[in-house]
Amino acid sequence: MAAPIQDVFMLFGDSITQGGWEPGLNGFGQRLTHVYARRLDVLNRGFSGYNTTWGMPVFEQCIAKASDKYAPRLRMLAIWFGANDACIKPSPQHVPLATFAANLKQMVDMIKSPKSEYYSPTTRIILISPPPVNTHARKAALAEREPPMALDREFDITRAYADAVRDVAAAEGVIFADVWTAIYEAADKDEVKLDKFLGDGLHLNENGYDVMYKTLIDTIGKECPEVHYANIGPVFPPWVAIDLENPAKSLNLAKGET
Amino acid sequence: MAAPIQDVFMLFGDSITQGGWEPGLNGFGQRLTHVYARRLDVLNRGFSGYNTTWGMPVFEQCIAKASDKYAPRLRMLAIWFGANDACIKPSPQHVPLATFAANLKQMVDMIKSPKSEYYSPTTRIILISPPPVNTHARKAALAEREPPMALDREFDITRAYADAVRDVAAAEGVIFADVWTAIYEAADKDEVKLDKFLGDGLHLNENGYDVMYKTLIDTIGKECPEVHYANIGPVFPPWVAIDLENPAKSLNLAKGET
Numbered sequence: 001m002a003a004p005i006q007d008v009f010m011l012f013g014d015s016i017t018q019g020g021w022e023p024g025l026n027g028f029g030q031r032l033t034h035v036y037a038r039r040l041d042v043l044n045r046g047f048s049g050y051n052t053t054w055g056m057p058v059f060e061q062c063i064a065k066a067s068d069k070y071a072p073r074l075r076m077l078a079i080w081f082g083a084n085d086a087c088i089k090p091s092p093q094h095v096p097l098a099t100f101a102a103n104l105k106q107m108v109d110m111i112k113s114p115k116s117e118y119y120s121p122t123t124r125i126i127l128i129s130p131p132p133v134n135t136h137a138r139k140a141a142l143a144e145r146e147p148p149m150a151l152d153r154e155f156d157i158t159r160a161y162a163d164a165v166r167d168v169a170a171a172e173g174v175i176f177a178d179v180w181t182a183i184y185e186a187a188d189k190d191e192v193k194l195d196k197f198l199g200d201g202l203h204l205n206e207n208g209y210d211v212m213y214k215t216l217i218d219t220i221g222k223e224c225p226e227v228h229y230a231n232i233g234p235v236f237p238p239w240v241a242i243d244l245e246n247p248a249k250s251l252n253l254a255k256g257e258t
Numbered sequence: 259m260a261a262p263i264q265d266v267f268m269l270f271g272d273s274i275t276q277g278g279w280e281p282g283l284n285g286f287g288q289r290l291t292h293v294y295a296r297r298l299d300v301l302n303r304g305f306s307g308y309n310t311t312w313g314m315p316v317f318e319q320c321i322a323k324a325s326d327k328y329a330p331r332l333r334m335l336a337i338w339f340g341a342n343d344a345c346i347k348p349s350p351q352h353v354p355l356a357t358f359a360a361n362l363k364q365m366v367d368m369i370k371s372p373k374s375e376y377y378s379p380t381t382r383i384i385l386i387s388p389p390p391v392n393t394h395a396r397k398a399a400l401a402e403r404e405p406p407m408a409l410d411r412e413f414d415i416t417r418a419y420a421d422a423v424r425d426v427a428a429a430e431g432v433i434f435a436d437v438w439t440a441i442y443e444a445a446d447k448d449e450v451k452l453d454k455f456l457g458d459g460l461h462l463n464e465n466g467y468d469v470m471y472k473t474l475i476d477t478i479g480k481e482c483p484e485v486h487y488a489n490i491g492p493v494f495p496p497w498v499a500i501d502l503e504n505p506a507k508s509l510n511l512a513k514g515e516t
Contacts, residue, residue: 001322001329001378002268002301008260021291023284030288034279037302043260044295049497057509058494064259070328071259092502120259236316239307244350251315 004072005253006235009040012059012107013080016131016204018046025206028213035217038234040075040227051085051095052103059107063118074123076227078177078216079107082130082161083202091152097164104168112172124224127169128216129162129180131208132187134194137201153202155191175223182215183208262330263511264493267298270317270365271338274389274462276304283464286471293475296492298333298485309343309353310361317365321376332381334485336435336474337365340388340419341460349410355422362426370430382482385427386474387420387438389466390445392452395459411460413449433481440473441466 011017011029020029021044033042045062047055064071081104085095095103108125110118133153142149162180169176186207187193194201197208204212221228236251243250269275269287278287279302291300303320305313322329339362343353353361366383368376391411400407420438427434444465445451452459455466462470479486494509501508 001324001326001332002266003320003322003326003329005320010260018295021279021288021295023289023292026281029291030279031281033287033291033302034281037276037279037304041299041301043299044291046295047494047497054497054500054505054509057506061511062261062263064261066259068259068261068328070326071261074259093497236305239305239312239351242312247312248315251312253319 006041007073007075009042009076010045011078012045014050014084015048017080018048025209027209031213035229039232051093052081053095065117066119076124078126080128086158086161087152101164101168108172125174127165128177129165132184133158134198134201141200177216177219179212179215183211186211264299265331265333267300267334268303269336270303272308272342273306275338276306283467285467289471293487297490309351310339311353323375324377334382336384338386344416344419345410359422359426366430383432385423386435387423390442391416392456392459399458435474435477437470437473440469444469
């Protein structure tokens with residue numbers, strides 16, 4: 001079995017999280033795994049198509065109770081939803097805006113409330129706003145399906161869900177990474193120019209993930225620099241620091257001699 | 259804390275493992291994380307510069323004892339060393355060939371021996387041979403360092419370490435992924451043509467990781483198809499399979515209703 005030698009950076013969200021290691025995209029999951037190598041285990045907890053209502057029971061199972069002393073410590077938790085919650089009726093993925101905000105709050109409270117059995121005061125929580133939607137590209141992509149589908153998202157509605165993420169983060173006192181604004185500004189605040197960042201109008205392409213990753217890592221550097229990868233040493237020492245006469249001594253963490 | 263909702267696919271090795279998520283390379287770690295998403299957690303246990311002698315005490319800490327019922331189950335374990343063990347004296351990374359083989363055997367026995375406190379009969383172990391070294395490119399790369407360094411590896415010696423991996427795998431009855439041969443044959447068995455697969459003569463570039471990944475995943479498909487990603491269902495259901503009337507019912511694993 002796998003021992004919890006490293007703390008965890010959990011990425012919890014929908015398809016844009018799940019796809020963060022996709023070949024050719026240099027996605028944010030891949031890049032985080034790379035920069036946090038030998039520091040934190042970056043776990044893919046992205047669930048394609050999920051909204052916060054479906055994510056909630058999953059989230060409760062992804063988090064260990066505070067009483068489980070054997071589970072790896074959750075050092076960082078990114079929660080990134082909204083892209084599906086913002087679907088418009090009659091989409092089964094639609095979640096009302098107030099429910100979306102309440103779900104996010106409930107996830108945060110699970111970790112932050114001292115009364116919660118999942119209470120983890122050392123976990124840094126980052127709420128991420130969904131990217132803007134390019135309804136022109138999305139409409140075209142859906143029209144090509146068999147059978148063709150009607151447009152299921154609207155620009156201003158997704159923006160309202162992004163705003164709700166900001167509001168929940170502020171009310172709860174957790175970190176906010178504003179991916180919606182970063183990508184919209186990179187596109188000169190022009191919905192059509194979002195083409196450069198969103199291949200199908202909804203999912204991030206390589207350019208989109210690049211903006212998103214930089215936004216996230218910059219936010220970490222500013223809001224919680226103690227868990228920025230540059231400020232965490234490797235769990236096991238660089239090979240040039242190994243005691244060649246007694247390697248085990250410098251590599252045995254339990255002895256606290258690294 | 260993070261709950262062990264998914265079993266683990268651990269990648270244990272040196273820098274060629276650690277770099278498996280590097281941007282721009284479509285490395286094997288990234289690609290495994292992608293294809294095993296929602297199935298297995300792929301953990302980066304690559305340690306740049308390490309050989310098997312230094313890896314051994316680290317390995318013992320990366321594996322949980324069989325008595326620790328709370329640790330995530332180790333479903334797959336890839337062990338990939340040799341590139342540094344094969345250094346020639348006076349390199350401090352040099353490990354004698356017989357010691358290298360004995361170290362690999364000891365790692366495998368830790369998991370496979372019923373007498374071991376780390377015994378895990380359900381873990382599938384894959385030993386991977388190191389890639390061939392391009393001594394021309396390696397020599398040039400070392401000559402450019404400040405101060406310049408002499409060549410620290412030889413083609414035939416690295417091949418002998420690759421052969422030792424095959425022998426240990428055969429003797430121990432575990433799976434063998436022959437990356438040395440796959441890359442050498444892709445280079446038309448011409449050391450100079452290894453340039454296409456090894457940027458600096460030692461580390462894999464995008465072409466090298468592509469050959470390596472395909473070799474590994476093909477080996478998995480042939481030798482242990484039950485843990486090939488295509489044959490493992492997602493832990494949580496696809497969103498279209500969620501019970502819309504009672505989402506929690508179809509998403510609660512403990513109830514066994516997915």
